[in-house]
Amino acid sequence: MPFPYNRSDAEEWISLNQTADPNDMLNWAIEYEGTLVGTVGAVDLRGETNFGYWLSEQCWGRGFTSEAVCSALEYLFELKGMIALRSGVFKENVASQRILAKFGFQQIADTFAYSGARGAQKIPYLRVELTKRNYYLNRGSVLGTNDHCAF
Numbered sequence: 001m002p003f004p005y006n007r008s009d010a011e012e013w014i015s016l017n018q019t020a021d022p023n024d025m026l027n028w029a030i031e032y033e034g035t036l037v038g039t040v041g042a043v044d045l046r047g048e049t050n051f052g053y054w055l056s057e058q059c060w061g062r063g064f065t066s067e068a069v070c071s072a073l074e075y076l077f078e079l080k081g082m083i084a085l086r087s088g089v090f091k092e093n094v095a096s097q098r099i100l101a102k103f104g105f106q107q108i109a110d111t112f113a114y115s116g117a118r119g120a121q122k123i124p125y126l127r128v129e130l131t132k133r134n135y136y137l138n139r140g141s142v143l144g145t146n147d148h149c150a151f
Contacts, residue, residue: 026076030068032059040068042076042085051076051085051130065099073103077135084131088113091124104138105130 017027027041030053038055051072055065076082087105089096090113105128113125 026072026080028068028072030055030059030064032064038064038068040065040072042072042082045080045082049076049082049085051087060095065096066102069099069103073130073135077132082132084129086127086129088125088127090115091126097126100128100130103130104134106134 017025020027024045025041025043026045027039029036030038030040037059038053040053042049042051044050053065053069053072055068073085076085085105086108087100089100091097107126108129109127111125111127112122114120115123
């Protein structure tokens with residue numbers, strides 16, 4: 001989750017999702033014991049689609065992100081017919097890099113991104129992409145013998 005993140009940020013995000021065109025933006029809640037603990041989603045579904053997620057720090061290391069990413073990718077590639085998804089990750093976020101790599105995302109650029117949470121600092125950043133072909137090639141190793149996401 002972006003930090004600092006205050007009530008007005010949350011209200012703005014909720015409003016954006018309530019008014020968004022579902023043909024251009026999709027977000028799903030990640031819930032644990034009835035509480036929102038994160039989201040996973042994609043924007044610009046008609047263009048260069050950007051995929052992303054966040055998870056509350058208290059839930060890190062429990063497989064929630066992997067399960068949510070798996071389900072979202074399954075929906076986006078199999079039901080929405082996406083051709084490719086792009087994402088990005090700060091280089092220091094090794095756990096997120098591992099999740100993206102596990103699902104077959106491949107690095108396409110080594111760059112920088114600005115972090116508002118860090119006073120607009122320029123932070124080393126990796127751009128990654130997952131093509132439909134790589135999704136299907138990698139799908140079996142992620143899902144094992146299951147034909148759908150379940151961890």
